[in-house]
Amino acid sequence: MMPTYDLAVVGAGSAGYAAARTAAGLGLKVAVVEGGRQVGGLCILRGCMPTKTMLESAHRNHEIARAGEFGIRVGKPQPNWKAILKRKDRLIGEFADYRREQLENGKFDFYRAKGRFTGPHRLALEAVGKEKVPTDIGAKTFLVATGSRTAKREIPGLEEAGYWTSDECLQASKPVKTLIVLGGRAVALEFAQYYAHLGVKVTVIQRSERLLPESDPEVGDTLAEVFRRQGSEVFCGTQIQRVVKKGKKKRIEFLQNGKKRSVEAEQILQALGREPDLDGLNLWTAGVKTEKGKVVIQPTQQTSAPHIFAAGDVCGPYEVVHLAIQQGEVAAKNAAALVAGKEPRERMDYRLKLEVIFTSPEAAGVGYSEKECREKGWEIMTASYPFADHGKSMAMGAMDGFVKLIALKQRGEIVGAQAVGPHASDLIHEPLAIMRYRGTVEEMMNLPHYHPTLSEIWTYPAESIVEALGRNG
Secondary structure (H helix, E strand, O other), rough: OEEEEEEEEOOOOOHHHHHHHHHHHOOEEEEEEEEEOOOOOHHHHHHHHHHHHHHHHHHHHHHOOOHHHHHHOOOOOOOOHHHHHHHHHHHHHHHHHHHHHHHHOOOOEEEEEEEEEEEEEEEEEOOOOOOOOOEEEEEEHHHOOOOOOEOOOOOOHHHHHOOEEHHHHHHOOOOOOEEEEEOOOOOHHHHHHHOOOOOOOOEEEEOOOOOOOOHHHHHHHHHHHHHHHHHOOOOEEEEEEEEEOOOOEEEEEEOOOOHHHHHHHOOOEEEEOEOOOOOEEEHHHHOEEEEOEEOOOOOOEEOOOOOEEOOOOHOOOOOOOHHHHHHHHHHHHHHHHHHHOOOOOOOOOOOOOOEEEEEOOOEEEEEEEEEHHHOOOOEEEEEEEEEHOOHHHHHHOOOEEEEEHHHHEOOOEEEEEEEEEHHHHOOOHHHHHHHHOEEHHHHHHEEEEEEEEHHHHHHHHHHHHHHHHHHHH
């Protein structure tokens, strides 16, 4: 007989596992279907964890080269590319093994198979390993969480010339001397600096007018300034015309401000975004609609077929792990409600959305940007403070960047914050905690902070807004 479940999860990455764990905890009978070559999901295998592990090596190489600034005499550091990847592989192996243990702990049925919808409540399975799986399973509800893949871009000559994606970068143990990076968002910038901090001559070519175009302008502008000062070239506002292979090198010809330009390098990294990985799922047979390649969802994570949910990169709107996990949990709770014959009531709230770019300096943001606030018609006040005038960061020799607070003019509630600077990935959680309870700039200003610490920098923009609010009314 065909096995039947309360919830069948397709995809065992961060979103899928979070949903399965939550649903099992609520008493649902759950199946998880994973058809990838490896078990672990994008974050563990090809995303967050391997890239951050490699970046740690690159950043340390860069900092050791600065030792003379701190009165320490050392020789020129020599990166061992194979050793860097070996360390990464060891750590990722540990993370992936632990995830597999979680998936095989008996709380739900785990199938190593590719899934394909053959109807609204039926999924055909095709084994990807030696383990036997049913030919079909049925479920009252489903979650689609199959993640994303590098998107292909139509650039004349690019396919013929050849290029790397982030996947190839994770395995490239032979160093290159020159690299062109296409793109100006998280993946592009992190890999650009990874290679730059290991001594590679890097050129970044970005289509938008600035790096990190979704952030407020000063975020991308600060990183562009740092990249250029450290020896990388950064071209923004470009139109790529074509790619030409020239001997052992590759040349990219592009327009910038109407002028023809070209750059050459040994290799090209194509980091122009990712797209949902929905191949072979046959979503149409289950009544699930997609738009521009993404699964269309409601705030409940329900798709156009109310008993089928989606979470993570397949639906967005943000491609970050902690939100994918939250989406999976929301979907599981709503699936449990449907199974119990109740109305799904859990909804996603992106008021506290976070993003971090693990460059050096790091860039981080929480809540709404200044642009998003103005689009909502809110009256806001903003204030920034530079790390170059902050005692602790000066002692650290980490003076690039700033912190910025965005508050509603009426009562000073903090609705957004940004940080570019040392340990920004950690510092951003202080405004997040205050925003969680709809706190104000006055409350942030009055929080006691130990001196000298990086975190006390938040009190300065808070104080500026408090003073301005006092003058204004």
